[in-house]
Amino acid sequence: MRFFGPRRERVPWALEWALPPGTTVEAPAFKYRGHFVELNSLTLSPARLVELVDWLAKAGMNCVLVPARWWPALKSRLLRHIRRRGLTLFIGHHNLDVFLPPEKYFGAHPEYFAMVGGRRRKAISGGPPQICASSTGAKERLIHNLLKFLDENPEADWIGLAPNEGEGWCECPNCRRLGPPRESWLRPGRMAGTNQYIHLVEAVANELRRLHPGKVLALWAGGATLEPPFHKPRLPENVVVAPFRPEDRCYEHAIFDPSCSTGPPHVNALIREALVGWLHAVGRVCVFDFARRHEWRSLPKLMVGLIREELRFYFRAGVEGVFTSAEWEDWGVYEPNLLAYATFSWNPNISAESLLLDYVDHRFEGAAEHAERALSLIEQAMGKFARPGEAYPDEEGLKVAIDLVDRAKAELRGGMLLKPSKEVVKALSLWGVNLEYTRRDLEAALLSLSARKAWLEGRGEEALSALRRAIELDEGTIKLVASEVARGAVLPSEQYLLEPLRARLGANRRVLVEWEQRMSGRS
Secondary structure, X not given: OEEEEOOEEEOOOOOOOOOOOOOOOOOXXXXXXXXXXXXXXXXXXXXXXXXXXXXXXXXXXOEEEEEOOXXXXXXXXXXXXXXXOOOEEEEEOEOHHHHOOHHHHOOOOHHHEOEEOOEEOOOEOOEOOOEOOOOHHHHHHHHHXXXXXXXXXXXOOEEEEEOOOOOOOOOOHHHHHHOOOEEOOOOOOOEEOHHHHHHHHHHHHXXXXXXXXXXXXXXXXXXXXXOOOOOOOOOOOOEEEEEEOOOOOOOOOOOOOOOOOOOOOOHHHHHHHHHHHHHHHOOOEEEEOOOOOHHHOOOOOOOHHHHHHHHHHHHHHOOOEEEEOOOOOOHHHHHHHHHHHHHHHHXXXXXXXXXXXXXXXXXXXXXXXXHHHHHHHHHHHHHOOOOOOOOOOOHHHHHHHHHHHHHHXXXXXXXXXXXXXXXXXXXXXXXXXXXXXHHHHHHHHHHHHHHHHHHHOOOHHHHHHHHHHHHHHHHHHHHHHHOHHHEOOEOOOHHHHHHHHHHHHHHHHHHHHHHXXXXXXXX
């Protein structure tokens, strides 16, 4: 039996099942192996959530996180399925504004909310402000509302207390004494709010332990609270860091790889130091990382080997759990990554090669050898890009990637010639559409770089020709993405896929007009 994803499984039919004699005992490497549904608002409906919950249990995972602001609406549909499968229910995500909404309290109690720039704020950059951590009234109301939420939703095993999105930590004199806002050593140019946040967590955790001794309070280490506190906090044993969420990391190298110098200097090394700091400060830590990112725009960043090595590192470091997330529409593209999280969170000693071989043998039966070679070529093609879809390092790297993608496309065509089952043909076709999209995207990026290089070197006509070709490719790619044939091969998202493509297209069109005008002036 193999469970590739929701409604994607292979279960042989038999009149009866016979198990071999003997006893086999297995224990998972990580105590908690979970899936966040926080990013699934784009394409994961409540009905699909039930199918996701079913897959989590079948794949050996045991924890599901649902945002607190969504849970009351989803409870009637999901709770029975979560309990039937014995999953840990983690209700959390960004939720300070759920338990202390500014639209309800700011009018009468502006002192509950962060002072930024000399005045109390009802909103920061269009979003809710952080809480004034030194306000006794704010803490009392926050604790009251959180405990009331638990009274109304006693099924929650874990409850998260996560800062609101963004920054905006309080600058009032009392909060400055708790921990003045300062530049983060992890994120230069941005502020850290860990010390104020820990003060809130301490207050809530003690009351939670007293009134709900069986509940776990999850502390959020990400964004402005990614770096650990300077001093070991006084936290009771019911607190776990969940999630520790690496921000702006490099996906070319593993989190522990000392050779990584991508982004801000040695970003992965700094994140690793932050993880070690949280393990020392709290002890219990669960890591969240992405099997896919919206910024990748459905480009096939396969990371089975990298995921395995990172989970081995986390296990040795004493991490208690690992979490990931996915989107429904491009699940098939990132399916190997998702299976890697499910498999290696149970046993990180299984080799990446054996996982992939087992996957292609069952997922692409009748065309497995071609699929294996195609996926290997895809992983090589995208492996050198730290953040695919955002920026590409150089022309040579893009040329190598395009060649590898072309070879992968040829392998898919070879698999189709073997006339496998309809299910396998569908899976191969999905990859065919995705690789056509990927090839176009990489070539357009290469042409854009080549055009700018030619222009700087005074080869105007060559620059214009390359830029026009890049524009044509992006125009065709947008049509491909918008068509029904691409559904399932790319995420049909305006915000995360089409808008970035249109932005690149618009920028190239403006540059083309400028260059044509300059060339016309020269003649």
